[in-house]
Amino acid sequence: xxxxxxxxxxxxxxxxxxxxxxxxLVLALAGPALAPHDPEALSxxxxxxxxxxxxxxxxxxxxRDILSRLLAGARAxxxxxLLATALGTLAGAVIGTASAFLGGKVDEAxxxxxxxxxxxxxxxxxxxIVSVLGRGAENxxxxxxxxxxxxxxxITRSVALAVRQQDYVNAAIARGEGAGYIVxxxxxxxVIAPIVVEMSIRVAFAVMLFATLxxxxxxxxxPASEWGLMVSEARRFMHLSPWMILWPAAAIALVAVxxxxxxxxxxxxxxxxx
Amino acid sequence: MTxxxxxxxxxxxxxxxxxxxxxxxxxxxxxxxxxVVGLVGESGSGKTSLxxxxxxxxxxxxxxxxxxxxLSGTDLRALKPAGLTAIRGxxxxxxxxxxSTSLNPTLTLxxxxxxxxxxxxxxxxxxAVREAEAMFARVGLRDPAAMMRRYPHEASGGxxxxxxxxxxxxxxxxxxxxxxxxxxxxxxTARQILDLFRELQAETGVASLYISHDLxxxxxxxxxxAVIHQGRIVEQGATRAVFGAPxxxxxxxxxxxxxxPDVRLTETVPQPGPPLVxxxxxxxxxxxxxxxxxxxxxxxxxSAVTLDVRAGEILGIVGESGSGKSTLxxxxxxxxxxxxxxxxxxxxxxxxxxMDRAYRRQVQIVFQHPDSSLNPRQRIREILARPSxxxxxxxxxxxxxxxxxxxxxxxxxxxHQLSGGQKQRVAIAxxxxxxxxxxxxxEVTSSLDVSVQASVxxxxxxxxxxxxxxxLFITHxxxxxRQIAHRIAVMQRGQLVETITAEDLATRGPQHAYTAQxxxxxxxxxxxxxxxxx
Numbered sequence: 001x002x003x004x005x006x007x008x009x010x011x012x013x014x015x016x017x018x019x020x021x022x023x024x025l026v027l028a029l030a031g032p033a034l035a036p037h038d039p040e041a042l043s044x045x046x047x048x049x050x051x052x053x054x055x056x057x058x059x060x061x062x063x064r065d066i067l068s069r070l071l072a073g074a075r076a077x078x079x080x081x082l083l084a085t086a087l088g089t090l091a092g093a094v095i096g097t098a099s100a101f102l103g104g105k106v107d108e109a110x111x112x113x114x115x116x117x118x119x120x121x122x123x124x125x126x127x128x129i130v131s132v133l134g135r136g137a138e139n140x141x142x143x144x145x146x147x148x149x150x151x152x153x154x155i156t157r158s159v160a161l162a163v164r165q166q167d168y169v170n171a172a173i174a175r176g177e178g179a180g181y182i183v184x185x186x187x188x189x190x191v192i193a194p195i196v197v198e199m200s201i202r203v204a205f206a207v208m209l210f211a212t213l214x215x216x217x218x219x220x221x222x223p224a225s226e227w228g229l230m231v232s233e234a235r236r237f238m239h240l241s242p243w244m245i246l247w248p249a250a251a252i253a254l255v256a257v258x259x260x261x262x263x264x265x266x267x268x269x270x271x272x273x274x
Numbered sequence: 275m276t277x278x279x280x281x282x283x284x285x286x287x288x289x290x291x292x293x294x295x296x297x298x299x300x301x302x303x304x305x306x307x308x309x310v311v312g313l314v315g316e317s318g319s320g321k322t323s324l325x326x327x328x329x330x331x332x333x334x335x336x337x338x339x340x341x342x343x344x345l346s347g348t349d350l351r352a353l354k355p356a357g358l359t360a361i362r363g364x365x366x367x368x369x370x371x372x373x374s375t376s377l378n379p380t381l382t383l384x385x386x387x388x389x390x391x392x393x394x395x396x397x398x399x400x401x402a403v404r405e406a407e408a409m410f411a412r413v414g415l416r417d418p419a420a421m422m423r424r425y426p427h428e429a430s431g432g433x434x435x436x437x438x439x440x441x442x443x444x445x446x447x448x449x450x451x452x453x454x455x456x457x458x459x460x461x462x463t464a465r466q467i468l469d470l471f472r473e474l475q476a477e478t479g480v481a482s483l484y485i486s487h488d489l490x491x492x493x494x495x496x497x498x499x500a501v502i503h504q505g506r507i508v509e510q511g512a513t514r515a516v517f518g519a520p521x522x523x524x525x526x527x528x529x530x531x532x533x534x535p536d537v538r539l540t541e542t543v544p545q546p547g548p549p550l551v552x553x554x555x556x557x558x559x560x561x562x563x564x565x566x567x568x569x570x571x572x573x574x575x576x577s578a579v580t581l582d583v584r585a586g587e588i589l590g591i592v593g594e595s596g597s598g599k600s601t602l603x604x605x606x607x608x609x610x611x612x613x614x615x616x617x618x619x620x621x622x623x624x625x626x627x628x629m630d631r632a633y634r635r636q637v638q639i640v641f642q643h644p645d646s647s648l649n650p651r652q653r654i655r656e657i658l659a660r661p662s663x664x665x666x667x668x669x670x671x672x673x674x675x676x677x678x679x680x681x682x683x684x685x686x687x688x689x690h691q692l693s694g695g696q697k698q699r700v701a702i703a704x705x706x707x708x709x710x711x712x713x714x715x716x717e718v719t720s721s722l723d724v725s726v727q728a729s730v731x732x733x734x735x736x737x738x739x740x741x742x743x744x745x746l747f748i749t750h751x752x753x754x755x756r757q758i759a760h761r762i763a764v765m766q767r768g769q770l771v772e773t774i775t776a777e778d779l780a781t782r783g784p785q786h787a788y789t790a791q792x793x794x795x796x797x798x799x800x801x802x803x804x805x806x807x808x
Contacts, residue, residue: 010291167647171704174607175664176634189651 007269014265020258028078031071039064039072039225048241058243060234066247073225073248078255080141081206087145089199092152097191098183099153100160101169111157114150122147123212130218140219144209148202155198159191166190193270200263204256211252227252277304277344278481279328279449284341286320286327286505294337297323298505301341305449308479312496312513314489314528316723317694320505321485325451328483329368330358346448364394367442367450367480372458373434377426383434384422387441394445409440414470432463436470443474449481456491460594461750465795468495487724489532490797493517501525517799531728532799535756535780539735542742544587544760550744551606551637551712552582554615558598558605575601575610577768583712588738588745590759590776592752592792598768599748603716606746607639619711635665638705642717644697648689654700655685661707669707678703678733695726699733706737714746719754731758752792756780764789 008014027034036056043063051058057066099110117125122144129143163169164187172182211228213219219226222233227248234244281303287294298320305311315321326332328343330350343350345366353361370376377386387409388402397405403422410418413436426434435455442450452471456464472495475482486492492499493513500510501522509522520526558575576598583589591599604610608629616623618633641647648657655671662669672682678699689697698718705713715734719727735758738745749755755762756776764772764786772786784790 167641167643168649170604170607170609171639171641171647171701173609174634174637174639175661176608176629176631177664185652186649190649 004269008265011265011268013261014269017258017261017263017265020254021262024074024078024255024258027071028074031074035065035068035071037065037068039068040223041065048237048244050241050243057247058241060230060244061237061240066230066244069225069230070227070247070251073227073230074251076137076224077207077210077227077252080137081144081203081210084141084144084210085148085199085203085206087141088148089152089195089202091145092149092154093156093188093191093195094183095149096153096156097160097187098179100157100164101179101183101187103164107157111154114153117150118154122151123209126209126213127216127218130213135218137219140210140213143213144206147209148206152195152198152202156191156195159194160187163187163190193267196266196270197263200259200266203259204252207252207255276306278307278346279303279305279483280342280344281324281328282342282344284324284327284343285339286323286332287337287339288333289335289337296505297336298327301502301505301507303483303500303507303510305481305483307448307481308475309498310475310482310484310496312492312499313483313485313502314487314492314499315502316487316528316725318504319502321502322453323505324502325368325453325483325485328451329362329366363390363447364445365448367445367447369435369438369442369450369452369455371454373431373438374426374458376438377434379426381425382422383424383426383429383437386437387444390441390444406440406444409444410437413437413440413443413474414466415440430463431459432466435459435463435467439467439470439474443478443480446478447480449483452482452484452486454486457486457488461752461792462594462795464491465797468797471495488797489517489528489724490799493799494797501528527725529799531725533728533731533751533754533757534799535753538757538776539731540588540738540758540760542586542739544584544744545742547585548620549582550585550587550619551746552615552617553602553606554580554617556580556602556605556612556614556616558601558610558612560601560610574768576605576612576765578614579765579768579770581763581770581773583744583746585711586738586742586744587761588747588759590755590762591746591748591765592750592755592762593765594750594792596767597765599765600716601768602765603639603714603746603748606712606714607637608634631665635708636711637714638708638710638712639714639716640698640701640705640718643721644694644701645689645721647701648697650689652688653685654687654689654692657689657700658685658704658707661704665708667708674703674707675700677706677737693726694722695730698722698726698730702730702733702737706741706743709741710743712744712746714748716748717750720750727754734758752796764792 008018041064046059046063047061049055049059055065055067057070060066095110099107126143126147129146130139133139133142169182169186172186208228210219211226211231214226214229215232222229230248231245234248238245281301284298284301286298288297301324303311313321313324328350330353338351345361348361377383384403384406387406388399391397391402391405392399407418407422410421415421415433415436421429421433429437456467459467468491484492484495496513498511499513499516500507501516501524502508503524509516509520509525516525517529520529555578557577560573560575579602591602593599601610605612608626611626618636623629623633658671658674659669671685675682675684680696680699684692692700719730722730731754747755747759756779759776761773761775762779763770766788771788774785784793
């Protein structure tokens with residue numbers, strides 16, 4: 001683990017990505033404690049304020065401090081998106097690898113099912129799942145995870161097909177190993193690099209999906225300071241105060257860039273040959 | 275004689291994270307018009323780096339420390355990109371190892387050569403086509419006009435290499451670099467390409483640098499030879515002098531490692547009694563049935579093969595690629611479904627599903643490429659401990675490593691931290707871990723360097739003697755198999771054409787025409803004769 005970290009820090013994108021992601025994680029964990037104001041305190045007299053010494057990032061349409069709201073919303077936004085992505089990735093990776101290993105009819109059946117599910121846009125799919133399961137953060141996480149699974153399965157399978165041809169897999173089959181051992185121990189560790197990269201891109205996407213669900217009233221509910229929700233709310237007041245939409249959007253972008261860089265760095269660090 | 279290509283005191287480093295690594299040190303070499311100079315070395319010796327340096331196509335992390343590269347007086351190192359474009363292909367050609375990757379798959383074979391002719395010789399398209407057809411005919415391609423319209427995937431490896439050679443010779447360059455041009459080809463095809471090379475070279479008088487790890491090939495082609503080891507030329511001189519009376523220690527070691535069919539390495543004799551493995555009319559078809567395609571159009575990998583292996587016997591299987599020899603290995607290890615009969619120690623094995631743990635334990639396989647047969651994410655300890663965990667029994671990783679002459683502390687390394695030969699030793703240790711009765715060696719030495727190959731063969735012979743296991747030794751190298759096998763089975767196009775004992779092959783000669791053809795195609799290391807009749 002220490003070795004992985006050292007390798008990660010050796011590349012500039014790995015170091016910057018790790019720094020950004022750590023910053024975001026610290027904000028997510030300690031955010032509410034760091035907030036200078038009560039994120040929910042309304043002050044009708046100080047609406048649409050630009051950044052000032054008192055309100056570092058300005059105020060929104062109800063006079064709430066945007067900085068405090070961002071800090072308070074980091075947890076809901078980042079951690080849940082991360083959790084959803086991790087769940088979807090894990091499920092997709094196992095399905096994709098197993099499908100590539102088993103091949104033949106099983107592979108065909110799994111992949112055609114995946115195609116069918118992928119034909120439904122992931123937003124629509126998660127909407128459908130949330131409306132069946134009922135609204136709420138946990139169900140939104142589950143919905144996003146399920147929506148991500150087919151895509152991850154497809155990507156993993158394409159990598160796993162190449163790994164399937166490797167002689168160490170043949171050696172394992174010739175040895176008489178079980179399918180579980182081959183999929184989990186021989187193949188999965190060798191497909192991890194592209195999965196990690198794809199996962200890091202999808203974290204940013206999950207943040208957006210969460211925001212959309214919140215916007216449609218199925219995820220976080222209006223008083224909450226979820227970033228995506230803040231963006232959707234601020235759209236209506238953009239001409240009154242551009243800061244309102246700028247800050248949460250910048251925060252989401254920061255998360256996206258951070259995870260992307262970290263993904264690139266991890267890809268190199270995870271490859272034992274570099 | 276004036277030198278066409280002159281390399282003097284050339285030194286090259288590669289920048290790595292661990293600091294600069296020397297790739298070439300004070301390399302001096304010159305080739306005159308009409309001369310073939312062989313550059314012999316093992317992988318990592320710097321021979322390909324030298325070729326790229328001459329072509330002025332170095333990796334971004336290459337650092338040139340000094341020396342000169344001259345082509346008929348032109349200083350190659352001083353050339354600007356535009357000057358290089360004018361030289362590459364026109365005055366300085368190159369033929370690569372693998373014709374399947376050196377041709378552009380989206381262009382017709384004709385276009386790949388006419389482009390060169392139009393660009394470098396300024397021919398009109400019609401003239402270029404006419405010239406290209408003439409070149410194709412010259413390199414021995416049948417029906418040149420039809421070949422011009424084909425794409426690379428529609429031609430065989432030998433035909434593709436002929437196209438590459440035609441392209442290299444098309445602009446009548448002063449110098450051509452050949453980087454292992456026959457390594458990726460079959461023995462018989464390689465022989466034809468070598469004959470073609472010799473003819474064209476004599477006809478055009480092009481100065482040729484022939485890079486190869488195969489001493490036998492070089493001994494038959496080159497007038498002079500340079501032996502390169504770890505970036506230094508350790509010995510250089512007339513081919514006969516260097517190979518006949520080598521001065522450098524390294525050259526002597528290289529020569530000693532070349533397989534010689536007349537020196538037998540195996541002393542054991544197979545045990546009498548019923549066969550260990552009996553294969554009866556085994557046929558293997560490729561192509562998996564899918565959800566939409568009921569029955570795959572079967573490509574036949576092996577057809578009605580009948581052979582047996584006795585306990586403690588080394589059965590060599592030789593043949594070209596595509597002859598079905600590896601297919602047989604795949605069928606015996608349950609990697610490919612087969613039809614026909616298979617019996618192990620008298621017990622019939624009906625199919626892949628009938629291969630139980632006991633069978634799997636007794637039949638082990640070692641693959642060709644140690645890079646891909648060891649999982650890159652597992653440490654050696656994990657790789658070697660796996661068989662005993664699977665089959666039961668004690669799994670002393672240290673003892674296993676010792677049995678293949680590797681230090682015990684390798685257990686904590688990853689495969690990529692080992693050299694090719696060391697990796698193959700690990701793969702061998704893994705195969706011997708469950709004390710098998712049959713070990714299938716599928717081209718185990720063909721991706722290794724000559725000297726490493728010799729030591730791996732010695733190890734296999736030693737393990738065979740101490741364990742008493744039978745080997746199914748699959749190889750394309752008939753010289754090698756004659757050194758170690760008790761019996762030799764020759765395969766061609768999926769069929770077994772001949773099974774002959776090594777003794778009979780040595781005394782009575784091959785019985786089948788194809789075996790004779792194979793034997794004749796193998797380049798021989800000739801030391802005493804003139805290079806012309808190799």
